[in-house]
Amino acid sequence: MRDSARRREQPRRAPRISDVADAAGVSVATVSRALSAPDKLKPETRDKVLAAVAALGYTPNSVARQLRAGNSRLVLVIVPQRTNPPFFAEVLHGIDVTLAEAGYVLITGYMEGHDHDLRLIELAASGHVAGLLTVSGDLPNVGGRSILDAGLPAVAICADPQVAGLPAVLLDDERAAAMQVEHLIALGHRRLFYLSGPEGNYNVTMRQRGIVSALEAGGLSPEALIEYRGDFAFTGGISGGEAYLALSDRPSAVICGNDETAIAFVKTVRSAGLRVPDDLSVIGFDGIELADFCEPTLSTIAQPRFELGRVGARLLVDLLDGNEPGDVMPESGRIVMQGRLLARDSTRAVE
Amino acid sequence: MRDSARRREQPRRAPRISDVADAAGVSVATVSRALSAPDKLKPETRDKVLAAVAALGYTPNSVARQLRAGNSRLVLVIVPQRTNPPFFAEVLHGIDVTLAEAGYVLITGYMEGHDHDLRLIELAASGHVAGLLTVSGDLPNVGGRSILDAGLPAVAICADPQVAGLPAVLLDDERAAAMQVEHLIALGHRRLFYLSGPEGNYNVTMRQRGIVSALEAGGLSPEALIEYRGDFAFTGGISGGEAYLALSDRPSAVICGNDETAIAFVKTVRSAGLRVPDDLSVIGFDGIELADFCEPTLSTIAQPRFELGRVGARLLVDLLDGNEPGDVMPESGRIVMQGRLLARDSTRAVE
DNA sequence: ACAAGTTCTGTAATCGATTACATCAATGGT
DNA sequence: ACCATTGATGTAATCGATTACAGAACTTGT
Numbered sequence: 001m002r003d004s005a006r007r008r009e010q011p012r013r014a015p016r017i018s019d020v021a022d023a024a025g026v027s028v029a030t031v032s033r034a035l036s037a038p039d040k041l042k043p044e045t046r047d048k049v050l051a052a053v054a055a056l057g058y059t060p061n062s063v064a065r066q067l068r069a070g071n072s073r074l075v076l077v078i079v080p081q082r083t084n085p086p087f088f089a090e091v092l093h094g095i096d097v098t099l100a101e102a103g104y105v106l107i108t109g110y111m112e113g114h115d116h117d118l119r120l121i122e123l124a125a126s127g128h129v130a131g132l133l134t135v136s137g138d139l140p141n142v143g144g145r146s147i148l149d150a151g152l153p154a155v156a157i158c159a160d161p162q163v164a165g166l167p168a169v170l171l172d173d174e175r176a177a178a179m180q181v182e183h184l185i186a187l188g189h190r191r192l193f194y195l196s197g198p199e200g201n202y203n204v205t206m207r208q209r210g211i212v213s214a215l216e217a218g219g220l221s222p223e224a225l226i227e228y229r230g231d232f233a234f235t236g237g238i239s240g241g242e243a244y245l246a247l248s249d250r251p252s253a254v255i256c257g258n259d260e261t262a263i264a265f266v267k268t269v270r271s272a273g274l275r276v277p278d279d280l281s282v283i284g285f286d287g288i289e290l291a292d293f294c295e296p297t298l299s300t301i302a303q304p305r306f307e308l309g310r311v312g313a314r315l316l317v318d319l320l321d322g323n324e325p326g327d328v329m330p331e332s333g334r335i336v337m338q339g340r341l342l343a344r345d346s347t348r349a350v351e
Numbered sequence: 352m353r354d355s356a357r358r359r360e361q362p363r364r365a366p367r368i369s370d371v372a373d374a375a376g377v378s379v380a381t382v383s384r385a386l387s388a389p390d391k392l393k394p395e396t397r398d399k400v401l402a403a404v405a406a407l408g409y410t411p412n413s414v415a416r417q418l419r420a421g422n423s424r425l426v427l428v429i430v431p432q433r434t435n436p437p438f439f440a441e442v443l444h445g446i447d448v449t450l451a452e453a454g455y456v457l458i459t460g461y462m463e464g465h466d467h468d469l470r471l472i473e474l475a476a477s478g479h480v481a482g483l484l485t486v487s488g489d490l491p492n493v494g495g496r497s498i499l500d501a502g503l504p505a506v507a508i509c510a511d512p513q514v515a516g517l518p519a520v521l522l523d524d525e526r527a528a529a530m531q532v533e534h535l536i537a538l539g540h541r542r543l544f545y546l547s548g549p550e551g552n553y554n555v556t557m558r559q560r561g562i563v564s565a566l567e568a569g570g571l572s573p574e575a576l577i578e579y580r581g582d583f584a585f586t587g588g589i590s591g592g593e594a595y596l597a598l599s600d601r602p603s604a605v606i607c608g609n610d611e612t613a614i615a616f617v618k619t620v621r622s623a624g625l626r627v628p629d630d631l632s633v634i635g636f637d638g639i640e641l642a643d644f645c646e647p648t649l650s651t652i653a654q655p656r657f658e659l660g661r662v663g664a665r666l667l668v669d670l671l672d673g674n675e676p677g678d679v680m681p682e683s684g685r686i687v688m689q690g691r692l693l694a695r696d697s698t699r700a701v702e
Numbered sequence: 703a704c705a706a707g708t709t710c711t712g713t714a715a716t717c718g719a720t721t722a723c724a725t726c727a728a729t730g731g732t
Numbered sequence: 733a734c735c736a737t738t739g740a741t742g743t744a745a746t747c748g749a750t751t752a753c754a755g756a757a758c759t760t761g762t
Contacts, residue, residue: 014476014501014502016717016719017718017719017720018718018719026741028720029720029721029743029744030740030741032720032721033720033740036720040740040741042739042740042741045740057500059476059501060719061477061478062474062478062719063417063418063423063479063717064418064718064719064747065718066719066747067412067414067415067717067718067719067746067747068719068721069719069720070747074458081447082444085436086436089433089436092459092461096463097463100466100470103470105458105470105471106459107425107457107458107459108443108447108457109456110443110444110447112447112448112451116448116451119454119456122410123413125410126410126411126412126414127365127412127414127415127748128413128414150365151365234641234644237644260641263644263645267644267645267646270646290611290614290641293585293614293615294614294644294645295618295646367749368748368750369749379748380711380713380714383750383751384711384750391709391711392710393709393710393711396710411748411749412748412749413749414748415747415748415749416749417717418716418718418719418747419716419748419749419750420717420749420750421717478718
């Protein structure tokens with residue numbers, strides 16, 4: 001069977017409800033009811049209509065339906081472009097599965113640049129979209145016009161809930177970062193190199209707090225930590241590695257902002273002849289699959305990526321269903337999940 | 352400034368064109384013209400209307416516009432879920448950038464399972480979407496109903512163009528796989544282990560051909576190749592590694608279907624005490640960033656991932672603009688791009 | 703000052719589906 | 733046998749924008 005031929009048989013224009021009505025010899029109202037409230041029709045009428053629907057291959061035009069109903073089944077998800085795909089892919093998977101269960105479809109809006117973002121702002125304001133999820137701390141904002149101005153129900157996932165005042169599903173970044181430090185202190189490390197992320201980033205700020213308080217709790221002074229700003233990407237791992245190598249008195253352990261950064265860091269210091277974990281311990285963050293396949297296997301903090309996406313999407317669906325925020329989430333406006341330490345080969349006790 | 356307060360000031364309902372008309376003291380037609388054909392209005396009328404638009408924060412409802420105009424600015428992109436995120440992320444980036452330039456918005460449809468796919472089929476048939484891109488060889492097809500039945504303009508990227516008869520943008524998989532073999536033969540390898548992908552997959556089939564012909568051209572018999580079916584994921588690399596280890600007489604080189612598989616394969620055989628490239632050479636496929644950060648750095652075939660997405664999206668946009676396929680692409684219906692060998696540390700000449 | 707032509711703006715039809723209300727038929731009660 | 737009630741279906745308004753056409757206002761030429 002040649003598919004190209006099959007497609008040519010398709011009518012040039014998609015069948016409308018009136019085409020079905022004509023074919024079945026009923027009114028458009030009856031067709032509409034046959035599809036949305038079959039019980040209200042006499043069985044024989046219903047069957048006649050459904051037969052015509054099947055014969056014509058009719059699918060209701062959802063644009064018209066949406067205009068009339070005033071609501072949409074589309075959810076816009078804002079994602080950072082080109083950053084940490086293995087992490088976001090899994091969060092998106094949780095989102096996608098959950099939205100699908102609730103009958104929503106996902107529009108992915110990559111944060112990219114100004115003109116690009118403007119399109120997303122207009123999309124949100126244009127009535128096409130029912131709600132908004134953001135997995136990015138930065139939100140489209142062009143010329144003082146924010147994507148939030150559209151007033152759509154919105155939920156932040158792993159992103160700063162403060163700026164926007166949005167309900168949020170978050171990792172307990174503070175605790176998770178403290179776990180990194182505690183793990184290293186427990187192994188006897190006394191001086192740490194911290195390869196962090198961009199200034200102003202919510203996750204970075206929260207983790208900073210956790211690190212500081214864990215240092216204190218572990219009896220170390222703030223000077224025990226040398227910080228270097230990275231970017232959550234491979235590039236930051238390389239420059240961070242170079243910065244580490246340039247130190248005259250190198251700390252024995254390194255905390256990385258995410259796994260990709262950690263992997264690039266390890267690669268960089270190894271090329272310079274250092275051995276991990278013999279010469280230094282390295283711990284990552286995120287728990288992407290790959291962290292278990294690199295050399296040495298990477299100790300890290302696993303985030304419940306799928307669950308973060310799932311719970312965030314569920315929350316949005318609840319809000320779209322008309323529930324009040326107070327009914328579906330804690331007073332604080334936040335649902336907080338915990339990271340989990342995966343101690344592997346890249347961290348080791350000091351001799 | 353408290354954003355939550357700002358949002359509360361928003362009118363409960365988005366302003367309509369008639370609200371603007373009232374505010375400006377003109378008819379709805381004039382408002383519409385002020386936005387779409389400003390030259391046709393007396394400058395003072397136009398300014399009055401635009402002032403009202405700005406004052407109310409009016410954005411045209413694109414659902415109504417779409418219903419009237421009969422066309423949409425949404426493109427549905429079908430992507431495999433949970434497979435090789437680093438690869439697809441970059442292809443998607445090329446697609447997204449290109450669609451954005453042309454004023455389109457991307458809906459990501461992950462291939463997942465039956466109910467999930469049914470939603471995508473209905474989305475395509477519902478008039479919501481202008482066109483279709485697929486980066487997946489499998490297309491949503493539930494109960495004999497295919498997403499292609501909607502008759503949308505569609506383009507395949509890196510995916511089987513045969514089944515669907517779609518215009519396609521492809522990597523020359525046959526040539527690329529031949530390059531893998533040629534590289535290994537040039538290094539003196541005479542027996543190869545081939546960790547391939549799922550049976551029936553277009554890329555797998557084409558590469559198979561390239562491998563066979565390159566073996567022949569290199570003077571090797573087909574028996575020089577031992578094939579093991581993987582899955583383009585980490586798991587396939589592990590099971591493939593175990594299969595390799597179980598061989599009594601192991602080939603000196605291994606060809607992998609993609610980089611993630613190769614990385615997991617390397618990890619597996621190393622845990623068993625084998626050294627790469629001392630004991631065996633391994634070559635991957637795709638050229639994801641990570642391939643240059645693992646240990647040892649991975650020889651691979653780089654795909655022009657961004658360009659594949661870009662060219663595919665451009666082609667779809669041309670078709671949506673009403674161009675005939677013959678005007679914007681070769682007679683064959685295919686645009687073919689070449690891979691590039693990246694020879695790194697995981698492959699080495701036999702002694 | 704008036705006809706003819708421009709220029710500008712308003713009225714109303716339209717896109718395709720949903721649904722309140724109207725209408726008509728069938729049923730049951732007395 | 734007739735009225736009231738229920739059930740089934742049709743008619744037409746509606747969602748919010750665009751645009752063909754109509755009509756008003758304003759020029760210009762004679």
